[in-house]
Amino acid sequence: MNTMTASSTDIAMIAPQARVKSDNITIRRTKFKSLDLNKQYTKSALMSHLLTALSASFPQGEHFFVETVRNVREQISDPQLQADISAFIGQESMHARAHDQFNEQIQSNTYHLKKFDALFAQEMIRLRTLSPRRQLAATVALEHFTAMIAGYLLKHPRLIQQLPENMASLWIWHAVEEIEHKHVAFDVYQSIFANLAQRRRSMRTITIGFLTSNAMMTGHLLWQDRKHSLGNIKQLWLNVRDLGLLTHMVLSLLPEYLAFYREGFHPAQIDQTRLLTHWRRDLMVRALVEDGNLAVSA
Numbered sequence: 001m002n003t004m005t006a007s008s009t010d011i012a013m014i015a016p017q018a019r020v021k022s023d024n025i026t027i028r029r030t031k032f033k034s035l036d037l038n039k040q041y042t043k044s045a046l047m048s049h050l051l052t053a054l055s056a057s058f059p060q061g062e063h064f065f066v067e068t069v070r071n072v073r074e075q076i077s078d079p080q081l082q083a084d085i086s087a088f089i090g091q092e093s094m095h096a097r098a099h100d101q102f103n104e105q106i107q108s109n110t111y112h113l114k115k116f117d118a119l120f121a122q123e124m125i126r127l128r129t130l131s132p133r134r135q136l137a138a139t140v141a142l143e144h145f146t147a148m149i150a151g152y153l154l155k156h157p158r159l160i161q162q163l164p165e166n167m168a169s170l171w172i173w174h175a176v177e178e179i180e181h182k183h184v185a186f187d188v189y190q191s192i193f194a195n196l197a198q199r200r201r202s203m204r205t206i207t208i209g210f211l212t213s214n215a216m217m218t219g220h221l222l223w224q225d226r227k228h229s230l231g232n233i234k235q236l237w238l239n240v241r242d243l244g245l246l247t248h249m250v251l252s253l254l255p256e257y258l259a260f261y262r263e264g265f266h267p268a269q270i271d272q273t274r275l276l277t278h279w280r281r282d283l284m285v286r287a288l289v290e291d292g293n294l295a296v297s298a
C-alpha cells in the first residue's frame with residue numbers, strides 16, 4: 001500500500017515563501033466513499049476493467065511523480081512554482097490514497113489486482129536507477145497523458161454519467177485536479193533541464209509503456225472475469241461499443257498528444273478554463289449534497 005503526504009522537507013522547502021499560495025491548484029479532501037462495489041460498475045465490462053487497471057497503476061505511479069519532483073525541487077527558486085509544487089504533492093498524495101482505497105475494496109479472491117503491484121514495484125525500481133532528468137521527463141510525459149485523459153473524460157461525460165455516484169465523484173475529482181496541476185512537473189523540468197530531446201525521447205518510451213501496460217492489465221482483468229465479461233452476446237456488444245468510444249478518445253486526443261513534441265509546447269496552451277469552471281462547480285455541489293446541505297430533486 002502506498003500513501004503519501006507532504007513531508008516536513010516539503011514544508012521546510014516552502015517556509016521562506018510561506019505567504020505564497022498556489023493560485024489555481026486546490027487540495028480537496030478525497031471524494032471516494034467506500035460503498036459496496038461490483039467489479040463491473042459501467043455498462044460494459046471492458047470499460048470497468050480499463051478504469052480499474054488505470055486505478056491499479058495510480059498509487060505507485062503518483063508516488064513516483066512526487067518523488068521525481070522532490071528530487072530536484074531545491075533547485076527551484078521561484079516562490080510561485082514552489083507553492084505549485086507543494087499543491088501538486090498534496091493533490092497527488094490524496095489521489096494515491098483514494099485509489100488505494102478503491103483498489104483494496106474491489107480486489108477479491110476472484111479478482112486479483114495485487115499481482116500488478118509487484119510488477120509496478122519492479123518497474124519503479126528500474127525507473128529509480130535513471131538520472132533525475134530522465135525520471136522527471138518520464139513524469140512530465142505521464143502527466144501529459146493524465147491531463148489529456150482527464151480533459152477527455154470531462155469534455156465527453158458519457159462515461160462519467162454511467163458510473164455509480166461514488167465512482168463518478170472519484171473520477172471527476174481526480175480529473176479536475178490533474179488539469180489544475182498539469183503544468184507543474186513540466187515547469188520544474190523546463191526550469192532545471194529544458195532538454196527538448198530528452199522530453200521527446202521520454203514521451204516516445206512512455207507512450208509505448210503506458211499503452212501496452214494498460215492494454216495488458218485490462219486484458220488480464222477481462223480474462224479473470226471472462227465468464228461474465230466475454231461470455232454473453234450482450235456484454236460482447238457493449239465491449240465492442242466502448243471500444244468505439246476508446247477509438248474516438250484516441251483520435252480526438254491525437255492533436256494534443258502530438259503538440260507535446262513541439263519545441264515551444266506548454267501544457268497551458270491547451271485551454272481548459274471553461275471546462276474547469278464547470279466541473280469545479282459540479283464538485284462543490286457534490287460535496288454539499290454529500291454533506292447533506294443541499295437537497296436534489298429526483
Ligand SMILES: [Fe+2]
Binds near residue numbers: 091092095096174178
Ligand atoms: Fe493524480
Ligand SMILES: [Fe+2]
Binds near residue numbers: 092146178
Ligand atoms: Fe498528476
